[in-house]
Amino acid sequence: MKRIAVVCNYRLNASRIGGMDRFFVAYDRKCKAYGFDVKWFFSGGKRFSFYKDLDIEICRKTSVENCFLSFQRKEKTEFDFIITHFVELCTPFFKKVKKIGQPYVISVDHNPRPLNGFPLKKKLKNKLKGKLYSCYIDKFIGVSNYTKTQILNDYGKNLSSKTEVIYNGIAFGEYALRQQANHGQFIVASHLRSSKGIQDLVNAISILDAELKQLLEIDIFGEGPMEAELKALVKEKNLEEQIRFCGSSPELPKLFQKYSYLLQPTYMECFSLSILESLAANVPVITTPVGGNLEIIEDGTNGFIFEAGNTGQLSAIIKEILQHQRTIAGPVNHLIENKYYLEKMVNDHLYLLKL
Structure with a gap:
């Protein structure tokens, strides 16, 4: 059985069951139908009945990235795929996860950019991060053509061959x-x-x-x-x-x-x-x-x-x-x-x- 870890900087909220909640549950169900074991890591909130069938860790005391790394160290669990949602791209986190079992890493970018773009200092920092850490991400996913363009602008045009668009969808x-x-x-x-x-x-x-x-x-x-x-x-x-x-x-x-x-x-x-x-x-x-x-x-x-x-x-x-x-x-x-x-x-x- 192949194992998937989904790392989401996303708070569960029973009072607002939105499009991403429905996606997470539907994705989990479909993955299990194909024989995958899926472990979910969320940055906060509380588990509620809508998520009753998911194997979930709620990360309350630290960032969801650190929570996931701590889980791996403690449980000595290796994953075949690591997927991130709402997590910052091209950070040292991705280098660390690649050291454990060489998983296939997919990072989905839902993060909006400022109306007038990032300031010069941030732009330069993103370029440097792209050079240092983009090699540890096997696939970049933008949720729109706009997002794909911004990924390439932020972290390097050389990433175009491993950057795709998957649009959001709703039930x-x-x-x-x-x-x-x-x-x-x-x-x-x-x-x-x-x-x-x-x-x-x-x-x-x-x-x-x-x-x-x-x-x-x-x-x-x-x-x-x-x-x-x-x-x-x-x-x-x-x-x-x-x-x-x-x-x-x-x-x-x-x-x-x-x-x-x-x-x-x-x-x-x-x-x-x-x-x-x-x-x-x-x-x-x-x-x-x-x-x-x-x-x-x-x-x-x-x-x-x-x-x-x-x-x-x-x-x-x-x-x-x-x-x-x-x-x-x-x-x-x-x-x-x-x-x-x-x-x-x-x-x-x-x-x-x-x-």
């Missing part, structure tokens, strides 16, 4: 389809940090005319370090009737259908699972052209695009929607069913195991 059958216009009801599904641009959304709503404000409702699902600051900003702008903070919810697949649009004013993205989830529920998306967003959102077809940080543009789009001057008429869910579905994502990752 579209889990999502109830929006059947009605639900005019004026918007959803945000996001981690609450500054790079997600939700502060721009609040400011964009604040400059709408009073009569238009009365026509809209925005529900924000998610948690994060900026939550208190965002709530204070909403209060300062007198928008508490328009904007509600709903926390995290495992029921999002059923809730998306209540809304007319997903609002995602992000500054940083690789390939957004929230966008895929929204489209799967037949809910178009208002977002920025960062990361891999333009690989799935076509302006005027399945969503609307505005410049990141441009609150005036965002406000104008919302205004025109509320005034029925701008709309997405056709269904937007078919792209997910045909191209960005969970089974395809799982099978594409299984192919890396040389099946």
Whole structure:
């Protein structure tokens, strides 16, 4: 029996079962069907019933990388494959794992880059790390063409022969389809940090005319370090009737259908699972052209695009929607069913195991 270790800088959260949770469980099931033994390492949170069939280590006292290395030293376990998700690429960690049994190492890059790129010092450091440690990674995986390009820019064009794209996919059958216009009801599904641009959304709503404000409702699902600051900003702008903070919810697949649009004013993205989830529920998306967003959102077809940080543009789009001057008429869910579905994502990752 071949053994796989999956090392994820990812916290388990029973209140938010998202696309990656569904991927992890589906991937584990499919690997076992092919005779693999899979050991999972997560950076935090708590095991809950959704993960009941997975062999899991929760790493609470140290980084998930150090936790994995400690496990190997203690258990003297050798793995045929080591796969990382959300872990920084090209670090000494990969050199250390290669010394134990010579596993095949796959690193999946989900990590977004800053809107204006890294500063020069960081760029030089990444180039050096690429020279020192990229040889210990057998396969680099970007979750979008944008991400693949950034891997090569960061760590060296010479990595192109061992860098591939595997798009994220979701279990579209889990999502109830929006059947009605639900005019004026918007959803945000996001981690609450500054790079997600939700502060721009609040400011964009604040400059709408009073009569238009009365026509809209925005529900924000998610948690994060900026939550208190965002709530204070909403209060300062007198928008508490328009904007509600709903926390995290495992029921999002059923809730998306209540809304007319997903609002995602992000500054940083690789390939957004929230966008895929929204489209799967037949809910178009208002977002920025960062990361891999333009690989799935076509302006005027399945969503609307505005410049990141441009609150005036965002406000104008919302205004025109509320005034029925701008709309997405056709269904937007078919792209997910045909191209960005969970089974395809799982099978594409299984192919890396040389099946």
